[in-house]
Amino acid sequence: MASGGPEIEQLIQLLARLPGYGPRSARRAVLHLIKRKDQLMLPLSAALDRAVAAVRSCEICGNVDTISPCSICADPRRGESGILIVVEDVGDLWALERAGVGQVRYHVLGGVLSPLDGIGPDDLNLDALLSRAGDYTELVLAMNATVEGQTTAHYITDHLSGRGIKVTRLAHGVPVGGELDYLDEGTLSQALRARTEI
Structure with missing residues (x-):
């Protein structure tokens, strides 16, 4: 009332x-x-x-900022590492930035594959990722350690196989069922340093 x-x-x-x-x-x-x-x-x-x-969505990576391309994509130093970190949502990108993971670029998928919820490849920013992937030497799949996150990571890996791009993922230190936005910066930094090739 x-x-x-x-x-x-x-x-x-x-x-x-x-x-x-x-x-x-x-x-x-x-x-x-x-x-x-x-x-x-x-x-x-x-x-x-x-x-x-x-506020607008970045036309390149999907981050939110007041400019597009966002300040991360507009920074020429960000491309020097050759690393593109793929995240589910903007909150994950911000968590990695808070952790100070380095001069990297990002790609925001806008979610994860979830057939039970009716979310398929066309509902995510996957086509843009597959187009951008060739510009980088390494793709780090920073998916949440959930079934949907791992399914999305496997989908991306399958579509990039044979293209000569190193695909890695965060180390297993990220707890199963955990979400990046809720982890502390030290855990995120360590998980990124200990990433492994898929």
Whole structure:
């Protein structure tokens, strides 16, 4: 039951859709914002408006930035290593960047293959990856250690076989069922250094 009007209830419902928020935590967040309307709510509203207008998806790698190509793809030093790291989502790319994995480039798939959920190769950014792959000496498949992540990694490996590209994956130090965005930077750095060829 709404206790503060339809605008407040709508705000609670929208916040409850965010990862990590349920109805209770969304209600607490909204009450906190209302209590600090001038210090938090108004600047947050303005920041959201600016983000809606400015944020775009990179035409090359799929990262999100305010420019396209993104700042990573636009950096000429990034291509010198010859390494392209393939990730499921932007959150994984950001996690690897926080870990300081080096002057590499990325490719965001936008998810993983999941026949049970109706997600096939055409639903992911796979064609662009297969087109870009020849520009790199090594592809690091940084998929989450889930069944779907490993299925996606095998699909990519099969489509790149015979093209003379070294394909590696993160070391087994990433826990099974784990997600990159939730791992600490040390674990991610070590997993990348200990990658193995598939």
